[in-house]
Amino acid sequence: MSLWLLLAVNSITLGGLLFLLSAGFSLIFGLMRIPNLTHGSFFMLGAYLATSLIARGVDFWTAAVLSGLGVALFGGIVERLVLRRLPGAELAQVLVTLGLSFMVADVCLMVWTGDPIRIATPPVLRGATSALGLSFPTYRLAISLIAVVFAVALWALLDRTRLGAMIRAGVDDPAMARVCGIRVSQLFTIVFCLGAWLAGFAGVIGGPILSVYPGLDGEMLPLALVVVILGGSGSLLGSFMGSFIVGFLYNFGQAMFPELAYVVLFLPMLVVLVVRPQGLFGRAAV
């Protein structure tokens, strides 16, 4: 397989993972108006929890779902016990999430030590699949497929259900949504837990590719930030497109300009901020 094709496959895989991570980040940002700086920690925590579960003989997919639930529980506690105490103080909330991310990183370092841990690829998905006369790594294809399935499911949830309509109302105009009898504060908890679950789950299924190591949180968080700024906050389509753009920029940037990979990644974001501050798919602020 040629280098370029391999890079493209890797980009799509990373894009899929980033979508799972940033969809929740974007929803939280859209609804609660805070960039949740613990989101990278959710990703890392999910992966670490899964390594412990798998070491105790739990099957990969069960471990992924359970770790996601563990992270969601943690997210719920953070939202209920900490963020809830700072209503309206958005800056304080952001700084608290930053403080929490330091604490999570340090606890992970203490519990799982500093050595990178690799999560084994589930046996069924090992090896390569051939299509169109080319062979692709099966697991990477599976991740892309999972991302697409989740994208459709999230779209259906947001666009077709009562809960989704309530969330959209909360994103658009929280004050008016409250007047209509929607308990926006309850939505905060639901969305925060959902976002945390997605991030934790993404951390687990990303494990076989990225493995888990201290500092993974700090690597994923800026990527999620770039995705949301590029795509526009609160927009599912925005995070979907943004994720794949960032996936390609990151992989091709690293291959072509290894010394300037971060510049290649952040420069387009700055351009978008300057030209179109609401993001490519976001709506202009009222």
Added chain:
Amino acid sequence: MKRFALATALVLLATVPWWVRGTFYVNIASQILLYAVFALGVNVLAGYAGLVSLGHAGLFGIAAYTGAKILAGGAGHLAVDVAALATTVVAAGVFAVLALRGTGLGFVMITVALGQIVWGVAYRWISLTNGDNGISITGRPSPFGLSLASPRSFYWATLVVFLAAVLSMATFVASPFGASVRGTRDQPRRMNALGYHVWMIRFLAFLFSGFWSGVAGLLYLYYNQFVSPQAVALTASAEALLMVIAGGTGTLLGPVVGAALVVAVKNVASAYIERWNFVLGAIFVMIMVFMPEGLVPGLGRLARRLRVGASSQAPAAVTATREEVPP
């Protein structure tokens, strides 16, 4: 009274190398002062202009890296310092033009991104910055023939720079420009309507803030005689912000107290427990949740209440809450 307190503080600060024992503590005192200069710089934006930056370690690092690079090229210390500070101020201008596209959280996110770009260059552009290994320099400067090699002499040099920073902050706060910066924080629309150029005021505040961050970056370079990507990381920006917030934003003394607290806790905590980052995060969360105004205003309020007596304070609080009750 105030003049007496000021004189006492000055005498205490100047004599630190005599009454603290051992070079370890003199070095910690130097660290406190250099981080206080950094925190004072961050406070110009976070405190007085209401713009919270999480990318100031980038400016701090640009000064340190530029200084280290030019020193390695063999230039004299004075030329190096001037060039490094000029570069930092220009970089601060670029940061400001981009970051001032947003206010509030937009500003925070753009500064995070800018800080990460600087970190990425420091970490990955190995031919320029030597990557993770960092750059070492040999020797501290000797202004006016006085060598700064010993911990004591370096402490006094840092103290001089620190006092200059405090003096410039006091002048800034008292000046019409300082008042207009606070005006853009509290009432940007009214300031605009009154004919002030809000963007330009914020831009100049950013340059002022960047300048002192750069000075702190140079002090850091001379103190450690080494700079690595760690100095530019998001953690470093967050630490500087923690100093400002812990001490009290928008006060002159707050960042200094915050810097002393963070540097002291960091060195003391790291001597006893390994989990320094956990302690940092926990302090951050505790302060935000329980004392969002910071230590200096919080303690000041306490002192006032003690002096005036709780009885005269209580009715005022009651009327204040009554006003908020809707009719």
